[in-house]
Amino acid sequence: MMCEPLAPAPVVQPPKKKIVVVMGASGTGKSRLAMDLAGGVSAEIINSDEMKVYKGLEIVTNKIKKEPCNAPFHLLGVADPETEFTAENFVAAATLAVESIVQRGKLPLIAGGSMSFIEALIDDEFQSRYSVCFLWVDVELPVLHQSLSARVDQMVAAGMVEELRAMYSPNADYTKGIRRAIGVRELDAYFRAECSSSAEDKSLKILLESAINEMKVNTCKLANRQVEKIHRLINVKRWNIHRQDATSV
Structure with missing residues (x-):
């Protein structure tokens, strides 16, 4: 068998x-x-x-x-x-x-x-x-946008402007590396004016406020793209x- x-x-x-x-x-x-x-x-x-x-x-x-x-x-x-x-x-x-x-x-x-x-x-x-x-x-998103705006204010209070000032370069390349982070390019005009001896405190304040608002807008846009x-x-x-x-x- x-x-x-x-x-x-x-x-x-x-x-x-x-x-x-x-x-x-x-x-x-x-x-x-x-x-x-x-x-x-x-x-x-x-x-x-x-x-x-x-x-x-x-x-x-x-x-x-x-x-x-x-x-x-x-x-x-x-x-x-x-x-x-x-x-x-x-x-x-x-x-x-x-x-x-x-x-x-x-x-x-x-x-x-x-x-x-x-x-x-x-x-x-x-x-x-x-x-x-x-x-x-x-x-x-409406709630997130409010939170992100508040977070930018918290970053400013924590020393964000001073942190960015320490690495500022007038010849910086904003297309690569960490300089693509939101906040670096936005504050460029403010730091350039700050380096000018003719800049007035009032104009500097306006430039800084504009840069911070631009940061808030761009951060919200980034969040929208991430969700998409x-x-x-x-x-x-x-x-x-x-x-x-x-x-x-």
């Missing part, structure tokens, strides 16, 4: 490692949520906010304050502020960080508002290797993004 050959055992794929991505417009509370989440699990946070990758301008870029959170941070204040840190640079650095965190048995938690960085990282190959949970911290990009990721790329309404807080 001949025995039938045994069928090959099915190949069991190991479960995908999990990753959490916290996204949203500027000022919605992404960083706070990421730190709160990291406090409840064994996680490490990877910054995905383009301007926060650069060294310097702590106030202008509103860098995350690490003190309340014991989780390690990656890609926060590490890049040369005078060079260009591209989406390709981010993908390379973030991929290494994710692999290192996973190998140590911890949860990678990516948090930031630069959708071009996030989209470049989370491509089809990445999602084939990892199970990604997307959390969108959203705030109704998230909607595109949902409607065009079909990402399964979980919206968390933070308007009330």
Whole structure:
């Protein structure tokens, strides 16, 4: 009697490692949520906010304050502020960080508002290797705009103008590096006038007020663009993004 050959055992794929991505417009509370989440699990946070990758301008870029959170941070204040840190640079650095965190048995938690960085990282190959949970911290735009305007005032009170004055250069290139951050270009006319011996205090005050108002407008425009990009990721790329309404807080 001949025995039938045994069928090959099915190949069991190991479960995908999990990753959490916290996204949203500027000022919605992404960083706070990421730190709160990291406090409840064994996680490490990877910054995905383009301007926060650069060294310097702590106030202008509103860098995350690490003190309340014991989780390690990656890609926060590490890049040369005078060079260009591209989406390709981010993908390379973030991929290494994710692999290192996973190998140590911890949860990678990516948090930031630069959708071009996030989209470049989370491509089809990445999602084939990892199970990604997307959390969108959203705030109704009229409320968010008021909050962003107030935040600019808080930045001014915290020493933003002095911080920018220390790095001001009349020949600066505003097209690359940290000088693309909102606030740098807006205050250029004010600093130029300040350097002029003929400038009057009244005209300087008007220029400063105009620059601060322009910062507020441009920050709100940035938030609008960030929300539009998230909607595109949902409607065009079909990402399964979980919206968390933070308007009330």
